[in-house]
Amino acid sequence: MTTTLIDGFNLSAEQVVAIARDPSIKVGLADSARAALEESRDYIEATWMHDEAPMMYSFNTGVGLLKDTRIKVEHIELFQTQLIMAHAAGMGEPFSEEVSRATMLLRANAFASNYSAPRVEVLDRLLAFLNAGIHPVMPQKGSVGASGDLAPLAYLAAAITGFDKAEVIYQGRRMSAPEAIASAGLTPVKFDLEAKDASALINGCTVSLAVATLAAKDARDLLADACLSLGLTLEALRAEMSGFDDRIHKARPHPGQIKTAAIIRNLLKGSTRTSHEARAVRFPEELRRTDIPYTPRIQDVYSLRCAPQVHGPVFDALDYVDTIIGNEINSATDNPLIFGKEGGGFEIISGGNFHGQYLAQAMDLLAMAVTDLGSICERRIARLIDPTLSWGLPRNLMTGIRGVNTGYPVVQCSMSALVMENRTLCMPGSVDSIPAKGNSEDHVSNSTWCARKAATVVANTQYIVGVEMLMAAQGLTMTEALLPGFVLGQGTQAAYEEIRRQIPACLDGDRWFHDDIATARSFVTTGSVRAAVERKIGSFA
DSSP states (O other): OOOEEOSOOOOOHHHHHHHHTTTTTTTOOOOHHHHHHHHHHHHHHTTTTTSSSSSOOTBBBBBBBGGGGGGGGGGGGHHHHHHHHHHOOOOEEEEOOOHHHHHHHHHHHHHHHHHSSOHHHHHHHHHHHHHTTTOOEEEOOOSSSSSEEEEEEEEHHHHHHTTTTTTEETTTTEEEEEHHHHHHSOOSOOOOOOHHHHHHHOOSSHHHHHHHHHHHHHHHHHHHHHHHHHHHHHHHHHHGGGOOHHHHHHSOOOOHHHHHHHHHHHTTTSSSTTTTHTTSSOOHHHHHHHHHHHHEEEEHHHHHHTTTHHHHHHHHHHHHHHHHHHHHHHHOOOSSSSEETTTTEEEEEOOTOOHHHHHHHHHHHHHHHHHHHHHHHHHHHHTOOOOTTTTTTOOOGSSSBBBBBBOHHHHHHHHHHHHHHHHHHOOOTOOOOOOTTTTTOOOOOOOHEEEHHHHHHHHHHHHHHHHHHHHHHHHHHHHHHGGGTTTOOOOHHHHHHHHHHHHHOSSSOOHHHHHHHHHHHHHHHHHHHHHHHHHHOOOOO
């Protein structure tokens, strides 16, 4: 079994996601980081652990408006306990276990850079919890993302310290932290904190970052799947493909737009369902409504033709978001920070790296970009069930006795509900600031809420993209016999086969669509359809 070593400078978002979602991956501290932490801590113990030491915020002073109040050395250990209890003011449902794992990893990595100055034992304790699968229960509500995610991180600090009131999830059960610590064989059960340990643990927007890192990865996968669902809809609607011509996109050279068009051309390579000959075939639903002779389509509607111009900005937004997250993962974000001086020794400097505005704005952008992605996917779903908009696909994609069976219109309606929810959730939270703590925090970032709502938008849109795949596949199956000899593209064929492997076509009338919707979302969350396409044509997004 390999162990991932952290040093505070080289942890990647991919590693964070992998460790958060796979408890079998173990994490250790690099020897270089351990040596640096021990050196700085030795200096602290030898130089500053007396009552005549300079006043250093949260080290030997109170916090917030009590920053000018000296804490005597004899009270410093008590201060650690009281600081955690005072900040354990969270509310609501707890974060998921994977968010808890990511938070412990990210906090440990921040400490490994040797700017935060807790004892190395604190970092070891975080990694021991992570490796043992002990996941602190952290309420989701209560952080304003300013002096760090103080409220949720206080619960993490309480858990690793072994507070009786702290709770964790261990081996699938929610229990007290001391019970889990003892069951896992960690020692000591009660872990004492010393100078700077508690403030280092609760400072920094690490919970915001944990949620953001996972949401950004899920959004990246979602976007790849949205290109697949687009490709399947283009096939089902026998779309006009001129809008994906490379020359058009080079004339407006946004990287994401160019990339989207190239992905679609690759997925549909070899398709004849999108040919002029396929479009010339008149489906029965089309003939039922008009006897006007077929005329070639010149161009398609915006949800088809402008897809590169809508999916493309999402690619570009995610590139920006990934840059912010990559920087944050390897940043020191508590206060104060410790720095080595020329000639030896260290000094402590107060600053504001705990402020979460970078993450807040990045998560607002993520929410807005993914909301619009879901919106255009839902418009394509709506076309698939309307024969006047789909060039003759059966109404509602309905099978069985007409009237007795309804088909998919309520499934489409449910996706509309998610789009509307997303639109509300993408209202920016990063511009909303309420001063806190007697105006000592007179501008806050709201980063935790921004990350939480962005993650919800991504989760909602997973349903929308999965359902577009499901309904495009239904349209393809229902018209297969009407287009003999016409074939799908290399990527869309692989996607279609995997969808059909997991969900048989609905050909005998309505059924329990709830299960189909759940499986459709799993296309995205498991990456199963994406993987099937990659086995056929290689990485495509």
